[in-house]
Amino acid sequence: MWWRITTVLLGIGSLVAFVAAFYVVILEKEAHEERLNAVRDQRHRDQEAAISAPPVGQQLDVNGLSPTMAWASEPPLWLALPIACSVGQDCWIVNYVDDDPSAGRKDFMCLDMSYDGHKGTDFALPNLAAIEQNIPVLAAAPGRVVGTRNNMSDVSFREIGRDAIKDKECGNGVRIDHGDGWATQYCHMKQGSVLVSAGQEIERGQVLGAVGLSGMTEFPHLHLTVNKDGEVVDPFKGVDGGPECGPGATPLWQTDLQDVLTYRAPKLLDLGLASRSISKAEAEQGIPQSSPLPAKGEVLIVWMRIAGGRRGDRAEISITGPNGDVFQTDWTAEKTEIIRFQYMGTRTPSGGWPAGRYTGRIVLSRDGRVTADRSVEATLE
Numbered sequence: 574m575w576w577r578i579t580t581v582l583l584g585i586g587s588l589v590a591f592v593a594a595f596y597v598v599i600l601e602k603e604a605h606e607e608r609l610n611a612v613r614d615q616r617h618r619d620q621e622a623a624i625s626a627p628p629v630g631q632q633l634d635v636n637g638l639s640p641t642m643a644w645a646s647e648p649p650l651w652l653a654l655p656i657a658c659s660v661g662q663d664c665w666i667v668n669y670v671d672d673d674p675s676a677g678r679k680d681f682m683c684l685d686m687s688y689d690g691h692k693g694t695d696f697a698l699p700n701l702a703a704i705e706q707n708i709p710v711l712a713a714a715p716g717r718v719v720g721t722r723n724n725m726s727d728v729s730f731r732e733i734g735r736d737a738i739k740d741k742e743c744g745n746g747v748r749i750d751h752g753d754g755w756a757t758q759y760c761h762m763k764q765g766s767v768l769v770s771a772g773q774e775i776e777r778g779q780v781l782g783a784v785g786l787s788g789m790t791e792f793p794h795l796h797l798t799v800n801k802d803g804e805v806v807d808p809f810k811g812v813d814g815g816p817e818c819g820p821g822a823t824p825l826w827q828t829d830l831q832d833v834l835t836y837r838a839p840k841l842l843d844l845g846l847a848s849r850s851i852s853k854a855e856a857e858q859g860i861p862q863s864s865p866l867p868a869k870g871e872v873l874i875v876w877m878r879i880a881g882g883r884r885g886d887r888a889e890i891s892i893t894g895p896n897g898d899v900f901q902t903d904w905t906a907e908k909t910e911i912i913r914f915q916y917m918g919t920r921t922p923s924g925g926w927p928a929g930r931y932t933g934r935i936v937l938s939r940d941g942r943v944t945a946d947r948s949v950e951a952t953l954e
Contacts, residue, residue, distance in 0.1 A: 594604050597884065600739035630710045636755040642831045645822040648811055650714055651756045653777050654824045655797045656784065657709040660833045664708070665840045665881040667794065667911060668695035682836050686881045692805045693760070693798035698784055699843040702859030704793050705765065707783040710759050712775045713797065716751035727786040735789070743796070744788020751813040754803075760796040761788050790913065792857070799825065803919045809834075833910035838881035839937050841945035842912070846892070846933040848921070848953075851876045853914040864951040869925035873899065874918030875933035875949070883909040889936040890917050894953070895929030926953050 648847030658664035669680035669693040680687045698708060704727060725744050730737070738744070743760035745767060750756050769775060786793045793850040799806045806812060815821035826834055844853070845862050848870025856878055866873075875890055886906040892899040900919045931953055937945040 574849045576729070604767060609740065615852075626778070642820040642826065642834070643896050644824065644828060645813060648813075648825045649753070649801075650751055650799075650825055651827050652713040652757075652799070652808055653711065653827055654830060654833070655713040655757075656795050657711055658696070658698075661840070663703075663835070664696050664698055665842060665880055666694060666834070667840070668693075669809065670805060671905060672692060672807055672810065675949070678762050679944040680836075681807055681818075684838075685883060686838055688902060688911070693758075693796045693900040694808060695794045695796050696784075697792060697794040697842065698860030701793055701857060702861075703855070704785055706784075707763070709780045710747075710762055710784060710795055710938050712749060712777055712779045712781055713757050714749070714751050714755075716749040716757075716775055717775045718747060718769045718773045718775055719750045719756070720748040720771055721767050721769060722746055723762075723765060723782075725764060725787040726897060727764050729786065729791040730789045731791050737754065738789050738798075738821040744790065745782070745785060749775055754801050758798040758800070760798070761785055761790045761794060763787070767943065809836075812843045837944045839883070839886045839906070839939065839944055841935060841937055841947055842878040842880050844875065844877045844935055844947060844949050846949050846951045847874050847876060847916075848872065850874070851916055856914050859943075862949055865954040866931075866951050868921075868928055868953040870921055872918050872920050873926060873931070873953075874916045875900075875912070875935060876916035876929050877935050879906075879913045880911065881914070882906045882913050883939075885939070887938050888915075889934075889938075891934050892918065892931060893934075894931045895927055899926075899931065928952075929954050 574616060578811055583888040610642060656664060660666065668691055669687050670693060671678050671687040671689060673679035673683055676689060678685055678687045678689045698704070722741070722743070722745050725741065745762040746760040747767060747769060748756060748758045759781055763783040764787060766782035766785065769781055782794055784795050799808050801812060806825070810821035811823040811825050813823040838923065843856065845860050846866065848866040849872065851860065851874065856876055873892060875892055877888070884906055888904040890904060891901040902917055904915065904917065906913070929952065930950060932948050932950050936943060
């Protein structure tokens with residue numbers, strides 16, 4: 574008899590442990606969803622504040638490099654921003670849909686901010702470290718989830734090879750059916766971050782997960798693909814025609830995104846001041862701005878990561894200190910690059926730099942139009 578009682582008790586204990594573990598998983602998922610919702614809400618507030626009070630020193634051409642988007646009629650699918658960030662400040666569009674059906678590449682402005690066969694719009698984070706901020710991916714329109722993936726590692730395909738991601742190039746992601754042949758797909762999401770499941774009804778702006786580095790990518794970003802009846806649609810063009818170069822007659826983006834999504838390049842993803850040489854790998858990872866810096870370091874440099882640069886784009890790079898100008902130069906891009914790392918500066922004098930506050934500034938421009946103007950500060954001691 575005692576062994577039967579023991580067996581029953583063990584069975585009850587296992588059931589209790591299973592139920593407890595089940596509820597722990599549910600609670601962890603709910604907590605994760607609450608964190609992502611909180612990040613989304615805070616970033617929406619930050620974006621509204623940034624729009625009402627532009628950063629000091631920002632002297633952008635308000636018209637960007639493209640004609641203003643206009644809507645000849647209501648689009649068949651309105652798209653909201655699919656990522657909780659401030660475009661142009663802590664995230665950037667670095668690739669557009671390739672509108673060239675041949676072996677070449679052409680974005681909606683007839684420029685080259687895309688690559689051959691690219692089927693979506695890429696919203697990039699400044700560096701790899703930003704993945705840990707759990708930047709929310711948002712549903713661009715209401716619909717029903719028809720597929721998800723959530724188990725791929727956050728690692729550059731350059732490290733693991735193309736074969737490791739064959740037929741899974743999207744990485745962790747979500748696909749949503751919006752009805753009438755319309756669908757959106759969200760790719761390269763963070764492992765374990767996907768919050769929705771197939772069959773679930775989704776609202777516009779609902780958190781789907783977080784931006785990651787899964788699938789065929791080498792930098793953290795959200796890739797958004799829009800389909801109509803299985804064909805790729807460029808959301809900047811829509812389906813109602815329009816000029817060959819420039820926004821279509823009826824873009825799919827919501828009208829309140831007109832200024833946010835204005836075509837503007839090159840873009841300044843990240844920058845910093847340093848008293849030593851910086852490697853490309855370090856910059857890609859993300860380097861928190863150190864302060865104070867040693868006044869007797871080997872050099873004093875400004876480093877930057879630029880997206881969407883093409884031949885002829887310019888950067889004005891300067892460093893000023895407590896006694897005025899320390900370093901100033903101009904740099905001109907020699908070729909088109911999706912992302913470019915560069916640093917410039919000067920060697921430290923034999924006695925070191927005067928103690929005090931130093932400012933590094935980078936101004937990017939194309940054809941005389943300023944596209945980015947940012948500064949970074951640090952104290953030297």
